[in-house]
Amino acid sequence: MKKVAILPGDGIGPEVVAEAVRVLEYLRDEGALGIEMEYGLVGGSAYDVHGQPLPAETLKIAEEADAILLGAVGGPKWEALPIALRPEKALLGLRAALGVFANLRPAVLYPQLADASTLRPDVVTGLDIMIVRELTGGIYFGQPRGVRTLAHGERQGFNTLVYSESEIERVAVRAFEIARTRTRRVCSVDKANVLEATELWREVVTRVAGRYPDVAITHMYVDNAAMQLVRAPKQFDVLVTTNMFGDILSDEAAMLTGSIGMLPSASLNETDRGLYEPIHGSAPDIAGKGIANPLATILSVAMMLRYSLREPSLAARVEKAVSAVLDSGLRTADIRQGGAAAVSTRAMGEAVVSALRSQLS
Numbered sequence: 001m002k003k004v005a006i007l008p009g010d011g012i013g014p015e016v017v018a019e020a021v022r023v024l025e026y027l028r029d030e031g032a033l034g035i036e037m038e039y040g041l042v043g044g045s046a047y048d049v050h051g052q053p054l055p056a057e058t059l060k061i062a063e064e065a066d067a068i069l070l071g072a073v074g075g076p077k078w079e080a081l082p083i084a085l086r087p088e089k090a091l092l093g094l095r096a097a098l099g100v101f102a103n104l105r106p107a108v109l110y111p112q113l114a115d116a117s118t119l120r121p122d123v124v125t126g127l128d129i130m131i132v133r134e135l136t137g138g139i140y141f142g143q144p145r146g147v148r149t150l151a152h153g154e155r156q157g158f159n160t161l162v163y164s165e166s167e168i169e170r171v172a173v174r175a176f177e178i179a180r181t182r183t184r185r186v187c188s189v190d191k192a193n194v195l196e197a198t199e200l201w202r203e204v205v206t207r208v209a210g211r212y213p214d215v216a217i218t219h220m221y222v223d224n225a226a227m228q229l230v231r232a233p234k235q236f237d238v239l240v241t242t243n244m245f246g247d248i249l250s251d252e253a254a255m256l257t258g259s260i261g262m263l264p265s266a267s268l269n270e271t272d273r274g275l276y277e278p279i280h281g282s283a284p285d286i287a288g289k290g291i292a293n294p295l296a297t298i299l300s301v302a303m304m305l306r307y308s309l310r311e312p313s314l315a316a317r318v319e320k321a322v323s324a325v326l327d328s329g330l331r332t333a334d335i336r337q338g339g340a341a342a343v344s345t346r347a348m349g350e351a352v353v354s355a356l357r358s359q360l361s
């Protein structure tokens with residue numbers, strides 16, 4: 001029996017998570033999946049009850065789980081709080097506690113939604129990229145850091161970009177393993193011409209590549225990668241990069257598909273325990289209206305089935321069900337084209353479950 005922690009969070013988080021849970025419950029009730037689920041408060045909703053965004057009991061539930069499903073955290077209600085108490089702090093706390101060093105962000109364009117992209121359909125149709133971003137190291141965590149006052153009184157801000165060989169190696173291994181389940185191509189992105197830390201990055205990735213002779217490796221400077229992603233994004237299969245470069249490139253890649261409500265993510269540790277969440281935030285502007293798109297969260301469940309629960313065929317079933325629902329023309333407001341009617345969050349979730357059910361007949 002696998003344990004899944006359910007952390008709905010704030011804003012539209014509980015609305016979209018409810019539909020993803022509906023999918024998990026359906027698979028459980030069908031007898032296809034042995035799981036038990038436990039709920040925890042996180043973010044602003046946890047602050048309101050416990051006075052902190054990541055209470056000890058939530059952390060315990062997460063640490064005992066094989067996989068964690070997170071909605072989203074944050075909202076205007078908590079924006080004035082000191083940084084340490086803000087909902088977003090819970091994300092960093094969870095990532096650090098779980099040691100999830102590999103952030104997987106697929107950028108997939110569903111053919112049914114080709115018109116949603118700001119790029120020409122011929123540039124993005126068929127797009128299927130997996131960005132593997134290092135998540136717990138690099139310049140976001142390096143010491144020393146801070147703002148100091150120089151002798152002549154001027155202030156100077158400074159951060160440190162630091163990567164050890166083992167940190168690079170483990171995320172590179174993850175990228176090559178994933179490439180083996182896809183079209184076997186890894187592009188490693190760095191700035192090896194300027195930054196010594198990423199010169200080492202390139203050296204270690206090249207060394208790891210030697211253990212995967214069946215996977216083609218290329219290296220690209222980050223400025224070129226940013227350009228290539230909008231020029232000819234379909235050249236990429238798996239893209240592996242540092243924390244900061246991945247932060248920027250994964251948002252760029254996500255936007256190629258034009259729909260923030262469709263994109264899932266996974267963050268994995270050494271043993272494949274994972275934190276799964278849609279890439280979007282808590283969308284306070286539409287919270288409580290029942291109109292949010294739940295597909296990014298449902299597709300996060302598909303990633304959970306693939307990576308942490310080791311049920312690749314169930315993952316494929318969920319992805320197929322989402323595709324079938326899009327084929328049927330059902331759209332939430334964010335992915336609607338023209339004057340077509342939009343369905344609610346719940347109707348979209350129910351449609352995915354119906355599509356799963358009809359796969360059996």
Ligand code: NAD
Binds near residue numbers: 073281
């Ligand atoms: P956002 O992703 O919440 O919203 C951006 C826009 O996209 C909004 O117009 C929103 O209505 C729309 N949108 C987002 N998800 C959607 C969905 N599933 N269906 C339909 N439309 C959707 O980003 P933001 O407005 O910059 O941030 C709002 C809050 O969320 C902030 O407090 C921010 O800190 C937080 N946030 C949290 C996470 C997270 O929990 N991982 C990530 C990003 C932002």
